[in-house]
Amino acid sequence: MAAAVSSAGGLLAMLNEPHPSLKLHALSNLNAFVDHFWPEISTTVPIIESLYEDEDFDQRQLAALLVSKVFYYLGELNDSLSYALGAGSLFDVSEDSDYVHTLLAKAIDEYAALRTKAAESKAKSVDVDPRLEAIVERMLDKCITDGKYQQAIGMSIECRRLDKLKEAIANSDNVHATLAYCMNVSHAFVNRREYRREVLLLLVKVYQDLASPDYLNICQCLMFLDQPEGVATILEKLLRSENKDDALMAFQIAFDLLENEHQAFLSGVRDRLSSPKLKSEQPAVTEPNPAVSEDTQMADETQPLIASVSESDPAEVTYAERLTKMKGILSGETSVQLTLQFLYSHNKSDLLILKTIKQSIEMRNSVCHSATIYANALMHAGTTVDTFLRENLDWLSRATNWAKFSATAGLGVIHHGHLQQGRSLMAPYLPQSGSGGGSPYSEGGALYALGLIHANHGEGIKQFLRDSLRNTNVEVVQHGACLGLGLASLGTADEDILEEIKSVLYTDSAVAGEAAGISVGLLMVGTANGKASSEMLGYAHETQHEKIIRGLALGIALTVYGREEEADTLIEQMTLDQDAIIRYGGMYAIALAYSGTSNNKAIRQLLHFAVSDVSDDVRRTAVLALGFVLYSDPEQTPRTVALLSESYNPHVRYGAAMAVGISCAGTGLSEAISLLEPLTSDVTDFVRQGALIAMAMVMIQVSEASDSRVGAFRRQLEKIILDKHEDTMSKMGAILASGILDAGGRNVTIKLLSKTKHDKMTTVIGLAVFSQFWYWYPLIYFISLAFSPTALIGLNYDLKVPKFDFLSHAKPSLFEYPRPTSVPTAMSTVKLPTAVLSTSARAKARATKKEAEKANAEKLSGAADSSSVGKGKASGPEDAESMQVDGAAAEKEKKAEPEPTFEILTNPARVVPAQEKFLKFLEDSRYAPVKAASSGFVLLKDLRPTELEVLALTDAPTSAATAGATAAAQPGSTAAMAVDDEPQPPQPFEYSS
Amino acid sequence: MTQQDVEMKEQQQQVAVSSTSSATPVLQHLKEIAQLIETGAYGREVRLILRAVRLTIALRRKLKASLVSSFLAFALAPGSEPHSRLSAYLPKDDENDMEVDTAASATVKHSSELEIYCYLLVLIFLIDQKKYTEAKACSSASISRLKNLNRRTVDVLASRLYFYYSLSYELTDDLSEIRGNLLALHRAATLRHDELGQETLLNLLLRNYLHYNLYDQAEKLRSKAPRFEAHSNQQFCRYLFYLGKIRTIQLEYTDAKESLLQAARKAPVAALGFRVQCNKWAVIVRLLLGEIPERTVFMQKGMEKALRPYFELTNAVRIGDLELFKTVAEKFSTTFSSDRTNNLIVRLRHNVIRTGLRNISISYSRISLADVAKKLRLDSPNPVADAESIVSKAIRDGAIDATLDHANGWMVSKETGDIYSTNEPQQAFNSRIAFCLNMHNEAVRALRFPPNSHKEKESAEKRRERQQQEQELAKHIAEEDDDDF
Secondary structure (H helix, E strand, O other): OOOOOOOOHHHHHHOOOOOHHHHHHHHHHHHHHHHHHHHHHHHHHHHHHHHHHOOOOOOHHHHHHHHHHHHHHHOOHHHHHHHHHHOHHHOOOOOOOHHHHHHHHHHHHHHHHHHHHHHHHOOOOOOOOHHHHHHHHHHHHHHHHOOOHHHHHHHHHHOOOHHHHHHHHHHOOOHHHHHHHHHHHHHHOOOOHHHHHHHHHHHHHHHHHOOOOOHHHHHHHHHHHOOHHHHHHHHHHHHHOOOHHHHHHHHHHHHHHHHOOOHHHHHHHHHHHHHHHHHHOOHHHHOHHHHHHHHHOOOOOOHHHHHHHHOOOOHHHHHHHHHHHHHHHHOOHHHHHHHHHHHHHOOOOOHHHHHHHHHHOOOOOHHHHHHHHHHHHHHOOOOOOOHHHHHOHHHHOOOOHHHHHHHHHHHHHHOOOOOOOHHHHHHHHOOOOOOOOOOHHHHHHHHHHHHHHOOOOOOOOHHHHHHHHHOOOOHHHHHHHHHHHHHHOOOOOOHHHHHHHHHHHOOOOHHHHHHHHHHHHHHOOOOOOHHHHHHHHHHHHHOOOHHHHHHHHHHHHHHOOOOHHHHHHHHHHHHOOOOHHHHHHHHHHHHHHOOOOOOHHHHHHHHHHHHHOOOHHHHHHHHHHHHHHOOOOOOHHHHHHOOHHHOOOHHHHHHHHHHHHHHOOOOOOHHHHHHHHHHOOOOOHHHHHHHHHHHHHHHOOOOOOOOOHHHHHHHHHHHHHHOOOOOHHHHHHHHHHHHHHOHHHHOEEEOOEOOOOOEOHHHHHHHHHHHHHHOOHHHHHHHHHHEEEOEEEEEOOOOOOEOOEEEEOOOHHHHOOOOOOOHHHHOOOOOHHHHHHHHHHHHHHHHHHHHHHHHOOOOOOOOOOOOOHHHHHHHHHHHHHHHHHHHHHHHHHHHHOOOOOOEEEEOOEEOOHHHHHHEEEOOOOOEEEOOOOOOEEEEEEEOOOOOOOOEOOOOOOOOHHHHHHHHHHOOOOOOOOOOOOOOOOOOOOOOOO | OOOOOOOOOOOOOOOOOOOOOOHHHHHHHHHHHHHHHHHHHHHOOHHHHHHHHHHHHHHHHHOOHHHHHHHHHHHOOOOOHHHHHHHHHOOOOOOOOOOOOHHHHHHOOOOHHHHHHHHHHHHHHHHHOOOHHHHHHHHHHHHHHHOOOOOHHHHHHHHHHHHHHHHHHHHOOOHHHHHHHHHHHHHHHHHOOOHHHHHHHHHHHHHHHHHOOOHHHHHHHHHHOOOOOOOOHHHHHHHHHHHHHHHHHOOOHHHHHHHHHHHHHHOOOOOHHHHHHHHHHHHHHHHHOOOOOOHHHHOOOOOHHHHHHHHHHHHHHHHOOHHHHHHHHHHOHHHHHHHOOHHHHHHHHHHHHHHHHHHHHHHOOEEEHHHHHHHHOOOOOOHHHHHHHHHHHHHHHOOOOEEEEOOOOEEEEOOOOOHHHOOHHHHHHHHHHHHHHHHHHHHHHHOOOOOOHHHOOOOHHHHHHHHHHHHHHHHHHHHHHHHHO
């Protein structure tokens, strides 16, 4: 047989015979022996091909099969495939051989490529070989019948066969799991935005057809599709439902949507939700209702619940009441308030660190001085605790000019999210109409601070900021107002505001223009408004001021946030520009347009610029931008930039450090730390600065127990700060790094992705603008936009926080707060006395304050206020101190007994990202979550509604009366303004639509 | 063809294995190798596995049945399927009861790389013990096991296994049986982008074809198979050798010479048999090209005896003496037929005549054809006419630079020009430089740097010191500049 025949020459010769039966014999034999003699047969392929093309020959298909096999052996898969198609039924798809497997894979690839090409060129007629299509369909059907749904889904998505995708999902045994898989795939592997939209649209349809629709996922899809109507309909349906659980689900959906921080979308949902119902059906009853509950909501806790249960017959009343809550959630008011209360009550910042910094830096070094102020603001971001500033007013007053600007703006970071009292807080610093007394720097800073307080929730403050902007022509104030306005109206694309900012821009003042450029970008985030961006680009070419060009370049980049391919024209325009600053903006445009997509094309482009551009700024930014593109897959980044981090060019090294810092923020990823470690002792000072900051971003909320290098890093920071010979640049980096490491009272982290793996817009934008601090230090505060509290906050039907316990199934030490620095170890002998003094002074201060408070007739634990300013300030140190005591006590206990393997947490609790997977709700608990979640806001089902609820976070009251009173007692208001006389700040969350 | 070239071994590095005959150190070494393979498999470091294979070859002579079986027990869980199958191939010798540390082996979860390595070890052992039938069975089993593995770390081991697979069949002269299998394996290797495997298998296939004198098929396969930069030097040498042989048969002597010489040069020093083979073929090809190899070629260390027949043959060609040529060819005909070079030597006769003719043309500026015939000892009925045709053909081929004077019946040689007035030396020089540069580049590419040595950190103090020095230097220079003015 095969071994006996040593050559195919005879058979090949037979092909030239005239008689068809001889040819047939030769063909069938060759087909059998092709595995052995393909090298020989390959020389006579033309003859066999001509046989296939011969219409009269009745075994053409056999000839085609033979040619296909020979081409397969020759590695010419394209030809092989086309002949295999010609072989028709002789090409047996189910045959189990390498040949068939390879060709099938090739067929699917080919088909997918054709379909994609057809879809992209938008050609109506898709000229795909029907035979090819038939083969692919056969394969898809086979997968579906064999139960290999995941393969089928992958293939049909790849081939753009949405009909088959639907079929695969519908046929699978576990539709929910399959849908979830499909969701993942569409986010991870579908590169083109438009196509992803199509897939998601299909998914939404499938979801809605299910017997038990998964509203959470539907709404996530709809948000990506930007269809507020759909979400509004679903929410309304749920709210109108008889079942209380449905309402809970609606609230949960709202919280989840909120997490993605898409202000324009949320307000779209809100508007669509309210208008028809209120006007058509419940004009009389509901109109006053929101107003009432808005005010009383926080004060009376249990009443609405009982009320709504008891008067069950008017369904509309229930609906109206639920709607109020829903609007509260969607506006962000509820979550901001809860977050604020959480951060305030759990604040664990370590003032000793700040003191150390303050004492170790030189008096006249203004860079380090303001860095310390920045660090303080970041450490207390959102906690409303400004003790440090209060205790060091003299020291603080050394800040002049722009330092004063940022010092004032720092208050905005500290009071971030303090929506009600924000304006009255900043009142002493705000520009006063009439009396032009204040320094423009503090006025501008105050406006910026207002923006920071109201970032992304700016409904209430926008008007004020606009007025301020209009009423001034001092460029520093304009600068602050522009930034503030941009922050407050983030992503709303408000035409009027745009016009006003533009008029500032066209004054061609460098200082104001820079802020205006960024501000336009903030306003238009993600709108890809062609007109606005071309206008900005035009002006960038026109103006002489580099600052303005830079501001505009970043602004343009912001407008294309998340638009992927849509931004390509603009990106090309910017990256090919002659002006390095515009190319630099182009890098940001790539970063933001493709943020979190890990798009290969974008990565390639950035890497190209990182090594080939002539401008150091562009190269640095190109590397940095990689961090944005890759953040959805943080493990990739250290690998991608590893070589760049060893570049000879310090700018590239800096960029590599920041890229790792951005994309691995809050992960504590080991590779990231290993990459950054050598950079923290780089030869160039600013590389050290970047590496220290990046390291702090990576290590935020990682405890020493889980990675020992965290402790080493803290010691390194301290060493750098105390070292007199260290360069200012790296010292500043170290100071900022300590601020970031302990940000938000050690209760926040930097998360670029929400739980549902969507981008968090505010975070991304915040980090993008933050990375500009290279040119302009006040922009450091933008990092506060990226902070998200690491908390699990359980809410009941009334959106109150009930007290209940849950389990963290891991050693407590893994996730505990860092120990507070202790005096003797941290300080040199010289500093020892001061430190002791300060603690004793604080103890004294505590005593006196307590008395003052009692005099204030304000009970701490009662249903009084805490989110109010003065109160927050007054009780800040006290709480911190008592907590320290607690901590010490706990430590002692720990030493006594071996560490337990679990820990009971009480709602609301700090849950760091690494801890999430260890969380468990107790079996016999009173509350059960509506969805499986381990962080953020979780709506709870009350299993025993008859029992009395114990609420937590009640020490954070909001009653209006106390706010004024305590604001008067506020010692910081040295301006001796009649703050208490001031009318109640307008309720920023009223919607009179 | 002898087996010498097959047995080309990578013995460049003589591992300093203590020559103690006791079993334990060898077993210890084997265990270290196993460890190496595990690390390599875990870290996807093909390099480590390559090293493991090299170390094994060094241990080859010291393998004993008891050793191999105790290693098997160490590497594979006793009682497991591969273990029992492999143990079955080993001869049982009762004097050595297995003293195996089962404690360790019970917990070890072996990787597939290690399993393949065990196959390889057993196979090498069997071949060394001349147990060819067992070797055949073992190798077939290993090949079928390999088919289900698609891992790049296995490739190195797999390519060795292919080699021994083919060798075991060749030793029992059943090569044709496995040709189909080899073709299938080659295809699979191509699909998996296993380039080392492709290389090895292509060589084995060529060898397989050449064994049966299927030069045409071999050439067709060679020209159709995908080519890429060589991964293994040994495989590349072999490829060049086979290529040279094919080209020689197909009358492409210039290319053949290049391939064969390159193969001989690239072959490791230890692979003496292989180099002898290369040299034999190279000598014949050079003779066929009309060149005369230098005497040093035949005097290379360890080759004098093997190359003796070829030396005498060369001598005959050099003189251009047909008589001598005939006697030499007859005298060593057994050697030549065992070397399978007989058919080429027949081709040489023509060259002998031509060489003689060249000698004549150099020596005489003018000579009559009758004298030519006499000098060439042409013993045909009409020697002058014969000589005339031979001379005219040689002139047309460019072998001699001369003209024929038919009227007078003599041959007139032209003056030879000065070669240094042409571009020839320049070209030769260029090709040598290119060769050297190429060699240098390859050497650089083969260098391996210790990882991260350049990352040595500079402490803060040192940095400050350095910066201060730099500043001082800058100041110094600035001052000096000032002084100049």
